[in-house]
Amino acid sequence: xxxxxxxxPGPGAGGNEPWLETVDVVVxxxxxxxxxxxxxxxxxxxxxxxxxxxxxxxxxxxxxRRLLAQFRDPLVLLLLVAIAISLVAWVIEGTDxxxxxAIVIAAIVAANAILGFWQEARAARAVLALRExxxxxxxxxxxxxxxxxxxxxxxxxxxxxxTEGDAIAADGRIVDASMLRIAEAPLTGESxxxxxxxxxxxxxxxxxxxVDMAYNGTAVVTGRGRIVVTATxxxxxxxxxxxLLDAGADEPPTPLEREIAxxxxxxxxxxxxxxxxxxxxxxxxxxxxxxxxxxxxxxxGVSLAVxxxxxxxxxxxxxxxxxxxxxxxxxNAIVTRLSSVETLGSASVIxxxxxxxxxxxxxxxxxxxxxxxxxEFTGSGYDPAGHVTVTARSGTDELVLEEVNWVIxxxxxxxxxxxxxxxxxxxxxxxxxxxAFLVAERKLGIxxxxxxxxxxxxxxxxxxxxxxxxxxxxxxxxxxxHLVVTKGAPDVLLGLCTHENVHGEATGLTARRRDEILxxxxxxxxxxxxxxxxxxxxxxxxPETADTSLETDLVFLGTVGIIDPxxxxxxxxxxxxxxxxxxxxMITGDHPLTALRxxxxxxxxxxxxxxxxxxxxxxxxxxxxxxxxxxxSVFARVAPEHKLRIVQSLQSRGATVAMTGDGVNDAPAxxxxxxxxxxxxxxxxxxxxxxxxxxxDDDFATIVAAVAEGRGIFANIRKFxxxxxxxxxxxxxxxFGGVVAATALGLDDTGExxxxxxxxxxxxxxxxxxxxxxxxxxxxxxxxxxxxDRPPRSAQDRVIDGPMQRDVVFTGFVMxxxxxxxxxxxLTGGLIGGDGDIVTARTMAFTTLVLAQLFNCxxxxxxxxxxxxxxxxNPWLWGAVVLSAGLQVLVVHVGVLNQAFDTTPLDVTQWMxxxxxxxxxLVAAEVRKLTGRAWRTRSDPQRARRAS
Numbered sequence: 001x002x003x004x005x006x007x008x009p010g011p012g013a014g015g016n017e018p019w020l021e022t023v024d025v026v027v028x029x030x031x032x033x034x035x036x037x038x039x040x041x042x043x044x045x046x047x048x049x050x051x052x053x054x055x056x057x058x059x060x061x062x063x064x065r066r067l068l069a070q071f072r073d074p075l076v077l078l079l080l081v082a083i084a085i086s087l088v089a090w091v092i093e094g095t096d097x098x099x100x101x102a103i104v105i106a107a108i109v110a111a112n113a114i115l116g117f118w119q120e121a122r123a124a125r126a127v128l129a130l131r132e133x134x135x136x137x138x139x140x141x142x143x144x145x146x147x148x149x150x151x152x153x154x155x156x157x158x159x160x161x162x163t164e165g166d167a168i169a170a171d172g173r174i175v176d177a178s179m180l181r182i183a184e185a186p187l188t189g190e191s192x193x194x195x196x197x198x199x200x201x202x203x204x205x206x207x208x209x210x211v212d213m214a215y216n217g218t219a220v221v222t223g224r225g226r227i228v229v230t231a232t233x234x235x236x237x238x239x240x241x242x243x244l245l246d247a248g249a250d251e252p253p254t255p256l257e258r259e260i261a262x263x264x265x266x267x268x269x270x271x272x273x274x275x276x277x278x279x280x281x282x283x284x285x286x287x288x289x290x291x292x293x294x295x296x297x298x299x300x301g302v303s304l305a306v307x308x309x310x311x312x313x314x315x316x317x318x319x320x321x322x323x324x325x326x327x328x329x330x331x332n333a334i335v336t337r338l339s340s341v342e343t344l345g346s347a348s349v350i351x352x353x354x355x356x357x358x359x360x361x362x363x364x365x366x367x368x369x370x371x372x373x374x375x376e377f378t379g380s381g382y383d384p385a386g387h388v389t390v391t392a393r394s395g396t397d398e399l400v401l402e403e404v405n406w407v408i409x410x411x412x413x414x415x416x417x418x419x420x421x422x423x424x425x426x427x428x429x430x431x432x433x434x435x436a437f438l439v440a441e442r443k444l445g446i447x448x449x450x451x452x453x454x455x456x457x458x459x460x461x462x463x464x465x466x467x468x469x470x471x472x473x474x475x476x477x478x479x480x481x482h483l484v485v486t487k488g489a490p491d492v493l494l495g496l497c498t499h500e501n502v503h504g505e506a507t508g509l510t511a512r513r514r515d516e517i518l519x520x521x522x523x524x525x526x527x528x529x530x531x532x533x534x535x536x537x538x539x540x541x542x543p544e545t546a547d548t549s550l551e552t553d554l555v556f557l558g559t560v561g562i563i564d565p566x567x568x569x570x571x572x573x574x575x576x577x578x579x580x581x582x583x584x585x586m587i588t589g590d591h592p593l594t595a596l597r598x599x600x601x602x603x604x605x606x607x608x609x610x611x612x613x614x615x616x617x618x619x620x621x622x623x624x625x626x627x628x629x630x631x632x633s634v635f636a637r638v639a640p641e642h643k644l645r646i647v648q649s650l651q652s653r654g655a656t657v658a659m660t661g662d663g664v665n666d667a668p669a670x671x672x673x674x675x676x677x678x679x680x681x682x683x684x685x686x687x688x689x690x691x692x693x694x695x696x697d698d699d700f701a702t703i704v705a706a707v708a709e710g711r712g713i714f715a716n717i718r719k720f721x722x723x724x725x726x727x728x729x730x731x732x733x734x735x736f737g738g739v740v741a742a743t744a745l746g747l748d749d750t751g752e753x754x755x756x757x758x759x760x761x762x763x764x765x766x767x768x769x770x771x772x773x774x775x776x777x778x779x780x781x782x783x784x785x786x787x788x789d790r791p792p793r794s795a796q797d798r799v800i801d802g803p804m805q806r807d808v809v810f811t812g813f814v815m816x817x818x819x820x821x822x823x824x825x826x827l828t829g830g831l832i833g834g835d836g837d838i839v840t841a842r843t844m845a846f847t848t849l850v851l852a853q854l855f856n857c858x859x860x861x862x863x864x865x866x867x868x869x870x871x872x873x874n875p876w877l878w879g880a881v882v883l884s885a886g887l888q889v890l891v892v893h894v895g896v897l898n899q900a901f902d903t904t905p906l907d908v909t910q911w912m913x914x915x916x917x918x919x920x921x922l923v924a925a926e927v928r929k930l931t932g933r934a935w936r937t938r939s940d941p942q943r944a945r946r947a948s
Contacts, residue, residue: 018172018230019173019200019201019205019210019212019213020200020201021173021200022200023173023175023228026173026175026228026230027175030156030157030228030229030230031157032158032159032228033159034141034159034175034176034226035141035144036141036144037140037141037142037143037144037158037159038141038142038143038155038157038159039142039143040142040143042157043142043155043157043158046155046156046157047153047155050155050156050232050233050235051232051233052152052153052233053151053152053153053154053155053169053170053232054152054233055233055234055238055239067113067117103900136151136152136167136688137149137151138150138151138154138160138166138169138170139160139161139162139166140154140158140159140160140161141158141161141226142158151167151169151170154169154170154229155232156170156229156231156232157228157229158170158228158229159175159226159227159228159229160172160214160227160228160229161224162180162220162226162227163220163224164220164221164223164224164461164462165662165683165687166219166220167217167218167219167220168182168215168216168217168218168219168220168227169216169229170216170229170230170231170236171213171215171229171231171232171235171236172213172214172227172228172229172230172231173212173213173227173228173230174196174197174198174212174214174225174226174227175198175225175228176198176226177196177197177198177223177224177225177226178223178224178225178458178459179222179223179458179459179460179461179546180195180196180197180220180222180223180224180225181193181194181195181196181220181221181223182194182219182220182221183218183219183220183221184207184208184215187207187215187217187218187237187238193221193222194208195211196211196214196223196225197211197212198212199211199212200212207237214227215236215237215238216231216232216236216237216238216239217236217238222461223461224461263725263800274732274735274736275301276301277736278301278735278736278739278756279298279301281740282297282739283297316720316775316776317717318338319776319779320713320716320717320720320776320779320780321341321713322338323779324341324709324710324712324713324716324780325338325341325713327709328706328709328710329696331709332680332695332696332697332699332702333693333694333695333696333702333705333706334680334693334694334695334696335692335693335706336691336692336693336694337692340675340693341710341714342710342714342717343656343674343692343710344693344706344707344710345707345710345711345713345714345792345793346656346714346792346793346797347582347656347657347658347674347675347710347792348581348582348583348655348656348657348791348792349582349583349584349585349650349656349657349658350582350583350584350585350657350658350660350700350703350704350707351585351587351643351646351647351650351658351659351660351673352584352586352587352700352703353588353662354564354586354588354590354595354598355564355588355590356432356564356662356679356681356682356698357660357679357695357698357699357700358570358598358602358700359565359566359567359570360564360566360567361432361564361682361698362380362381362432362564362565363433363435363436363530363563363564364377364379364380364381364382364436364562364563364564365377365408365436365437365440365562366529366561366562366563367527367529367560368404368407368408368440368558368559368560368561369520369521369523369524369558369559369560369561370400370404370406370407370501370557370558371394371403371500371501371503371507371558372392372393372394372395372399372400372403372502372503373390373391373392373394373395373397373400373403374390374391374393375388375389375390375400375401375404376388376389376391377440377443379439379443380563380565381426382419382428382435382439384419384442384443385443386443387443388404388443388444390404395503399503402503403501403502403504403557403558404444404558405444406501406504406534406557406558407534407557407558407559407560408437408440408441408444409441410485410487410534410535410536410557411434411436411437411487411532411534411560412437412438412441413454413471413473413485414459414469414470414471414485414486414487415434415437415438416430417429417430417431417432417435417438418430418435418438419435419438419439419442426439433530433532433562436560436562437560440560453475453476453477454473454474454475454476454483455473455474456471456472456474457472457473457474457482457542457546458471458545459471459472459546460547460548460550462488465639466488466492466548466551467488467489467492467589468486468487468488468489468492468493468496468551469486469487469488470484470485470486470546470548470550470551471485472484472543472550473485481538481539482538482539482540482541482542482543483536483537483538484536484538484551484554485534485535485536486534486535486536486537486554487534487535488532488533489531489532489533489589489591489637490517490521490531490532490533490559491518491521492533493533493534493535493554493556494514494518494533496535496551496552496554497509497535497554497555497556498553498554498555499554499555499556500513500517500555501555501556501557501558506555509556517556517559521591522591522593524559524561524594525590525591525593525594525597526593526597527597528563528593528594528597528598528601529561529594530561530562530563530564530590530591530594531559531560531562531591531594532559532560532562533556533557533558533559534557534558534559534560535555535556535557536554536555536557537550537552537553537554537555566598566601566602567699567700567701569699569701570602570699570700570701571601571602571603573700573701573703573704573705574602574603574604574700575603576704576708576788577704577707578603579788579789580707580708580711580787580788580789580790580792581790581791582707582792583633584604584633585604585633585634585635585650586599586604586633586635587635587638587642587643587646588635588636588638589636589637589638589639590636590637591636591637592611592613592634592636592637593611595611595634595635595636596609596611596634596636599633599634604633604634605634609632609633609634610631610632611632611634611635611636612628612634612635612636613635613636613638614635614636614637614638614639614642615637616628617635617638617642617645617646618642622649622652625645625646625649626649626652626653629646629649629650629653640661640666640668640669641668643661643666643669644668644669644672646669647669647672647673648672651672651674654794656674656675656792657673657674658673658675658676658677658707659672659673659675659676659677660677660678660679660700660703661676661677661678661679661683661687661690661691662678662679662682662683662687666687666690667687667689667690668690670687670691671690675692675693676691676693677691677693677694677695677703678690678691678693678694678695679694679695679698680694680696680697680698681696681697682698683698708787708788711788711793712783712787714793714799715783715787716778716779716781717779718799718804719778719779719781719861719862720775720776720778720779720860721799721800721804722804722860723770723775723778723857723860724770724775725800725804725808726807726808726811726812726815726856726860727766727770727812727815727853727856728770728812729808729809729811729812729813729815730811730812730813730815730816730819730849730852730853730856731763731766731767731815731849732812733812733813733815733816734757734758734815734816734819734820734849735757735758735763737757737816737817737820738756738757738820738823739756739757757819757820757823757842757845758819758842758846758849759842759902761900761901761902762846762901765846765901766846766849766850766853769850769853769884769887769888770853770884772880773880773883773884774853774854774857774877774880774881774884776876776880777857777874777877777879777880778857778861778877780874780876781861781873781874781877782873784861784862784865784869784870784873785862785864785865803863804863807863810924810928811856811859811921811924811925814852814920814921814924814925815849815852815853815856815921817920818848818852818918818920818921819845819848819849819852819917820845821848821917822841822844822845822847822848822913822914823841823842823844823845824841825844825913826840826841826844826845826910827841837904839902839903840906840910842902843892843903843906844910844913844914846901846903847888847906847911847914848914848917848918849918850884850888850918851885851888851918851919852917852918852920852921854881854884854885854918855918855919855921855922856921856922856925857877857880857881858871858877858922859921859922859925861874862929863929863932864929864932864933865929865933866926866929866930867925891903892905892906893905
C-alpha cells in the first residue's frame with residue numbers, strides 16, 4: 001500500500017504542494033488512511049526509505065581527529081618540543097645509551113592523550129544516552145490504533161494526532177481541526193497563534209499563510225486535530241532552514257566551567273612564573289656543562305608546569321556530571337542539560353503545582369452538591385466499585401439523585417477521557433479529572449456511555465485563563481436538539497449562569513441562592529476537595545461557529561467535590577526540603593481553601609496561613625508581590641502569567657528557583673526559572689522542551705531527591721578539585737622548595753650537574769597517576785556528609801572558595817615538607833651531614849610524594865569530616881589507590897623501569913619511612929579538621945548536632 005507515495009518526491013517537488021490540494025488528494029498521494037493510518041510494516045518500510053525524522057547535525061569529527069586534539073594543549077606541545085630537543089641532544093652526543101627520558105616522557109604524553117580521549121568518549125556516550133531518554137514523542141495512528149512513538153520514527157504518510165501542548169513532529173497537511181491554534185513563531189516569527197483549518201489555500205503563499213498546514217518545530221496552543229505527514233527530517237521547512245545554518249553550535253560554558261577555566265588560567269600563569277624561576281635558579285646554582293644538562297633543565301621546568309595545571313579537569317568534570325545525571329535519571333529525574341546540575345544543587349525555592357505532583361492525581365468524585373441536597377460517593381481511585389448516599393435538603397432522595405444524574409451526565413459529555421479495564425485493573429486514558437465523571441457514572445449504574453446518544457458537533461477547548469471548557473452536542477433521541485455543556489471552576493462558571501436546575505426545571509438564580517452555592521463551594525474546598533462546576537444550555541438553532549459566546553445564559557447543574565489525596569511521600573519530601581533550607585511554594589489553579597488544606601496536611605505551611613489568589617496578584621505591584629511572598633507560600637486560582645511574576649519576584653530577591661509546569665502556558669515560567677521542571681506523564685511537549693528537568697513520575701519527592709543528588713554531585717566536584725589542586729600544589733612546592741633548599745643549604749653537592757628533588761619523568765608520572773583513576777573515583781564518591789544537612793549554596797559562592805584555597809595550600813605545603821624530608825633524610829642521613837646516593841634519595845622523595853597524594857584521596861572526601869568516616873564506602877576509590885600504589889611499586893622495583901625513571905629499589909625500612917612521612921598529610925588534615933569541627937560546634941551548635 002502506498003508504494004508510490006512512499007517513494008515519491010517530497011512536498012514542493014514536481015508541483016506537489018499539499019497546501020494547494022484537497023484533503024482527499026493529499027491522503028491518496030500519501031498512501032494512507034485518516035482513520036486507520038499506516039500499518040507497522042509499512043511504517044518500517046518507509047522509515048528505511050526516508051530515514052529518521054531528525055535534523056542532521058554537523059558531521060562529528062572522526063576518532064583520529066579527536067585523539068590528535070588531545071595534543072593541542074600548549075603545555076603538551078612544550079613537552080613534545082622538549083622530547084625533540086632531548087632526541088637531538090642524544091644524536092649530537094652520539095652515545096650508545098638509550099634516551100630513556102625522551103621515551104618515558106613520550107609514553108606518558110601518549111598515555112595522557114589516550115586517557116583524555118577515553119574520558120571524552122565516555123562523557124559523550126553518557127550525554128547521548130540522556131538525550132535519548134528525553135527524546136521527543138509523537139502520537140500517531142498505526143493499524144487503526146492511536147499509539148505513541150519516538151518522533152524520530154515518524155514517516156511520510158503517518159497520521160499525527162495532536163492536542164493542546166503537543167509539539168508538531170513533522171510537516172503535514174491538516175485533515176481534521178477543532179479550534180486548532182498553532183504557535184509558529186519559531187518558524188515564521190509570528191507572535192500570535194494561527195487558527196488552522198482544512199480548507200485549501202488559494203494561490204501561492206508563504207509559510208505563514210498556509211493555514212491548512214502544520215510544521216515541524218511548532219506547537220499546538222489550543223484545540224486538537226489530525227495531520228497527514230508530508231515531509232520529515234531535513235525535507236521539512238525547519239530542516240531547510242537548518243541546512244543553511246551551523247547546527248553544531250556549542251552550548252555556552254556554565255558558571256562552573258568558567259570558574260574552572262579561570263582557575264586554570266591563574267594557576268597556569270603562576271606555575272609558568274614559578275617554572276621560569278626554578279629554571280633560572282637551577283642555571284644559577286648548578287654546573288651546566290653540556291646540551292644534555294640544558295635539556296634536563298628545560299624538561300624539569302616544562303614538566304613542572306604540566307603537572308601543576310590540571311588539564312584533565314574538563315574531561316573529568318564532564319564524566320562526573322554525566323554519570324551523576326544518569327543516576328538521577330534512574331530515580332525518575334531526567335536532566336536535559338548537564339549544566340543544570342550545578343544550578344539544581346543550589347535551589348533555594350521550589351515552586352510546585354499541587355495536582356499530580358504533591359497529590360496522586362487519581363481523581364475521585366466524593367461529593368456532589370445540587371440544588372436539593374448533597375450526595376456522597378464511596379470508593380477510591382478508578383475502580384468503579386462504590387455506591388451513592390443521598391442527603392436531601394428539599395424534595396425526595398429520588399429527586400436529588402436525578403439532579404446528581406444531570407451533573408454526572410454533563411461532566412461525562414464534556415469529556416475526552418476513557419475508562420479502561422484490563423487484567424482486573426481499571427485505568428484511564430486522558431485527563432484524570434474528566435475520567436472521574438466516567439467512574440461516577442458507573443457507580444450510578446450506567447454502564448453505557450451517554451456519548452452513544454449524543455453527537456458532538458464542536459467544542460471550545462479548556463483554557464487556563466477562562467478555567468472552562470464547553471462542547472456543542474446534538475441529542476439524537478430528542479429531535480436533534482442542540483445542547484451546550486460547560487464545566488470548569490464553579491465560582492467562574494456560576495458567574496455565567498442565569499438559572500439553576502431544580503428537580504429537572506430551570507429556575508432563576510437569585511442573589512441569595514448564588515451566595516448559598518458559593519458557600520457550598522467553600523465547604524467542599526474546606527474539606528480539601530477539588531471543586532468543579534457543571535452547567536448547560538439548550539439552543540434553538542445550530543450556531544455558525546463554536547466559541548466562548550456559547551458560554552452565556554447557562555443553567556447551573558451543581559458542583560462536584562473531587563478528592564485527590566496527597567502522595568504518601570510528599571510530606572516527608574517537604575520536610576526534607578525545609579530541613580535543607582529549601583522553601584516550598586505551592587502554586588495551583590485550585591480553590592484557595594483546598595490549596596491551604598493540602599499545604600497544611602503535607603507541611604508547606606504550619607497552621608493557619610494567608611492564601612494569595614490570582615486576582616490578588618493582578619492588583620499587586622512588584623513590591624506588593626514581594627511582600628506577599630514574605631507572608632505566605634500558598635497561591636491559588638493562579639494563571640500561568642502569575643507563575644512567571646512569582647518566579648521573577650523570587651529571583652529578584654536572590655533566590656534560585658525551581659518551577660514545575662505541564663502546560664503550554666507554563667513555558668515562559670519554566671524558561672525563566674533557574675530550573676524548569678516539566679511533568680513527564682501529564683506534561684506537554686512544549687513544557688518539556690522549555691524545561692531543564694523532566695519528572696518521569698510527576699512526583700514532588702523526585703524533585704527533592706534530584707536536588708539532593710545535585711548537591712551530592714556538586715560536593716563530589718569539590719572533592720576532586722580539592723584533591724587535584726592540593727596534590728598539584730604539593731608538586732609545585734616540592735620543586736620550588738627543593739631548588740631553594742639546594743641553593744641555601746648546599747644540598748646540591750651531590751655530584752650531579754642539576755640539583756632538583758624530582759626529575760621530569762617523576763613529575764609526569766605522578767601527574768598521570770593523580771589525574772586519572774583517583775580523581776574519577778572521588779567524582780562518584782558516596783556522600784560523607786548528608787548534602788541536605790546544609791543550606792543551599794548561594795549563586796554568588798565560588799566553587800573554589802577561600803576555605804578550599806587555604807586547604808589546598810596547607811595540604812600542598814605538608815606534602816612538600818614530607819617529600820623534602822624524605823629526600824634530606826636519605827641524602828644526608830638526617831637534617832645535617834651525610835653522603836647518601838642521589839638516585840636513592842630521589843626515589844624516596846618520588847615515592848613519598850606519590851603515597852602522600854594517595855593518602856590525600858581520603859583527606860579530600862570532606863573539608864571537615866574525618867577521613868575515617870565511611871572509610872570503606874567507596875570501593876572504586878580503594879581500587880584506584882591500590883592500582884596507583886601497585887604501579888609505583890613497579891616503577892621502583894622493576895629493572896627496566898628503574899632505567900626509564902632513574903629510580904632504584906628501596907628496602908623495607910625505606911618503604912616504611914616513606915609511608916610514615918606520606919601519612920603526615922592525613923595526620924595534619926585530621927588535626928585541622930578536628931579544630932574546624934570544634935569551631936563549628938561553638939559557632940553553630942544546632943547544625944553540629946544535626947550533622948552528627
